[in-house]
Amino acid sequence: MNEYDVLIAGSGVAGLYAALNFAPEVRVLVLSKRELTLCNSFLAQGGIAAVVDKTNDDYRLHIADTLIAGGYKNDLRSLEILVNEGPEDVLRLGKEMGVNFDRDEAQHISMTLEGGHSRRRILHHKDSTGREITQKLLSAAQSKPNIDFLENTYLASLTPADGGFWAGLLMNGEHRYLSCSYCILCTGGIGRVYPYTTNSAIATGDGITLAYELGARIKNLHLVQFHPTAFAAKHGRERFLISEAVRGEGAVLLNCKGERFMQGYDERGELAPRDVVSRCIIKESIRTGSEDFYLDITHRGEEFIRQRFPMIYERCLEEGVDITRDRIPVFPCQHYLMGGIDVNVYGDTTVDRLYAAGECSHTGVHGLNRLASNSLLEALVFARRCTYDISRRMRHEDSGVTATQPPAPSGKRVLAQGHRTAIRRIMQRAWFVTPDYQAVQEGLAEATAIIEKLKGDDYTLTPDYIEAKSIATVCTLLLNEVVEKNNLSK
Numbered sequence: 001m002n003e004y005d006v007l008i009a010g011s012g013v014a015g016l017y018a019a020l021n022f023a024p025e026v027r028v029l030v031l032s033k034r035e036l037t038l039c040n041s042f043l044a045q046g047g048i049a050a051v052v053d054k055t056n057d058d059y060r061l062h063i064a065d066t067l068i069a070g071g072y073k074n075d076l077r078s079l080e081i082l083v084n085e086g087p088e089d090v091l092r093l094g095k096e097m098g099v100n101f102d103r104d105e106a107q108h109i110s111m112t113l114e115g116g117h118s119r120r121r122i123l124h125h126k127d128s129t130g131r132e133i134t135q136k137l138l139s140a141a142q143s144k145p146n147i148d149f150l151e152n153t154y155l156a157s158l159t160p161a162d163g164g165f166w167a168g169l170l171m172n173g174e175h176r177y178l179s180c181s182y183c184i185l186c187t188g189g190i191g192r193v194y195p196y197t198t199n200s201a202i203a204t205g206d207g208i209t210l211a212y213e214l215g216a217r218i219k220n221l222h223l224v225q226f227h228p229t230a231f232a233a234k235h236g237r238e239r240f241l242i243s244e245a246v247r248g249e250g251a252v253l254l255n256c257k258g259e260r261f262m263q264g265y266d267e268r269g270e271l272a273p274r275d276v277v278s279r280c281i282i283k284e285s286i287r288t289g290s291e292d293f294y295l296d297i298t299h300r301g302e303e304f305i306r307q308r309f310p311m312i313y314e315r316c317l318e319e320g321v322d323i324t325r326d327r328i329p330v331f332p333c334q335h336y337l338m339g340g341i342d343v344n345v346y347g348d349t350t351v352d353r354l355y356a357a358g359e360c361s362h363t364g365v366h367g368l369n370r371l372a373s374n375s376l377l378e379a380l381v382f383a384r385r386c387t388y389d390i391s392r393r394m395r396h397e398d399s400g401v402t403a404t405q406p407p408a409p410s411g412k413r414v415l416a417q418g419h420r421t422a423i424r425r426i427m428q429r430a431w432f433v434t435p436d437y438q439a440v441q442e443g444l445a446e447a448t449a450i451i452e453k454l455k456g457d458d459y460t461l462t463p464d465y466i467e468a469k470s471i472a473t474v475c476t477l478l479l480n481e482v483v484e485k486n487n488l489s490k
């Protein structure tokens with residue numbers, strides 16, 4: 001018998017919600033490569049979009065807004081599932097997991113507006129919605145006897161065997177295998193493939209790389225979202241996000257001369273979708289010859305700002321900016337991945353018994369560009385659907401890994417520094433807000449040489465090696481997609 005029925009790689013919203021949806025007799029192991037709360041889910045600020053107020057909103061409007069943001073390239077079936085089923089999952093968070101969504105004076109859930117949404121439909125917990133949801137899901141999952149957790153443990157490999165997988169785990173420098181009947185990859189995004197990102201340090205595309213190595217179909221990695229208003233810090237890789245909700249509550253975007261400019265490019269102004277705002281900033285930057293941009297919300301007054309955006313207020317203050325009086329310096333950076341491991345409407349990949357949910361997966365709901373606050377929703381809905389499909393299969397399929405355990409990794413060489421920096425430089429030059437196709441071709445050749453070296457040389461399995469291989473793999477797959485889609489020569 002396998003040690004676990006289901007192995008879930010990832011303790012963000014997707015991984016935790018999948019774990020919680022299994023029946024008590026299903027043995028589940030949740031892995032987190034660093035501490036349990038270090039993930040993008042924990043960082044989500046603005047909220048989660050759902051049509052829960054049917055007097056002022058309608059499923060069709062949410063679908064229409066998502067289609068507009070996604071350039072009508074969304075998968076309509078997945079999108080309908082997202083919008084129709086999502087409200088029940090979101091309300092479950094409040095009713096069953098104790099998530100404390102903000103309420104108005106009449107105790108109705110209060111909804112905010114974000115760029116691209118035609119209605120106020122974003123449920124939120126102040127400006128730290130992700131932290132609230134993740135913490136509550138984590139406590140609920142930790143209280144379940146059938147769910148085990150392993151922290152600081154990397155899923156390093158997956159080897160298919162009859163009726164499941166051998167999963168290679170790396171924990172405190174020790175390697176071991178364990179067996180499982182099904183695996184759900186919930187490993188999050190790829191932000192660390194870029195030099196500047198809003199993503200947490202875990203976002204190195206490990207799940208996408210593992211799935212690719214197993215032969216799974218990977219789709220639309222080139223669909224990367226750049227957030228227009230990350231705090232323009234002078235140091236560090238991780239850029240603190242100034243949530244869309246700040247513009248939703250009336251903040252205006254200013255150029256280096258303190259002038260509003262968005263209306264000149266797009267009639268939706270500051271509330272245009274993210275890709276549009278990011279592109280407008282880059283165009284304005286070229287026009288003015290300056291990368292200095294600001295968000296100004298000071299006109300909303302100190303009391304409102306501190307009450308509505310306490311985390312952003314505190315975080316900016318740490319950087320020396322008092323947002324009740326000062327303009328906030330902002331600039332676009334990598335934020336989200338629309339593509340990923342291709343899955344069907346049950347999160348099933350093209351590899352038997354391998355599922356994926358959350359940011360590492362590609363359900364097609366976002367089309368070319370994600371509408372704000374749709375990704376937590378996607379993580380919930382499709383994680384639950386993975387659980388449903390696996391539970392259904394478990395009732396009539398044999399499980400049990402019969403093949404012999406694979407040999408332990410035996411590499412001898414320690415990986416030198418520098419590979420990640422090289423990849424990040426390639427990505428920023430080739431595939432930032434406005435692409436550079438010559439840099440794509442040159443970058444692909446360089447990245448291919450790096451990945452061949454990483455795979456060919458006899459390296460010891462370390463966290464550094466796993467992540468360097470992941471970001472190099474993601475970079476190569478992404479650039480290769482661009483080359484093929486645009487008929488560029490390699």
Ligand SMILES: Cc1cc2nc3c(=O)[nH]c(=O)nc-3n(C[C@H](O)[C@H](O)[C@H](O)COP(=O)(O)OP(=O)(O)OC[C@H]3O[C@@H](n4cnc5c(N)ncnc54)[C@H](O)[C@@H]3O)c2cc1C
Nearest residue numbers: 010011012014033040041046047155188358359373375376
């Ligand atoms: C700053 C910021 C603000 C955001 N705001 C919003 C918002 O307001 N609304 C919204 O809808 N979306 C928002 N998003 C996007 C959203 O937060 C993410 O898309 C979503 O949380 C992803 O959840 P996830 O469970 O897929 O991944 P994550 O929450 O990132 O979790 C990934 C997990 O995988 C684990 N992992 C990775 N690799 C391995 C490995 N090799 N072995 C073991 N474990 C591994 C990590 O340790 C982690 O536990 C925001 C994102 C950021 C960065």
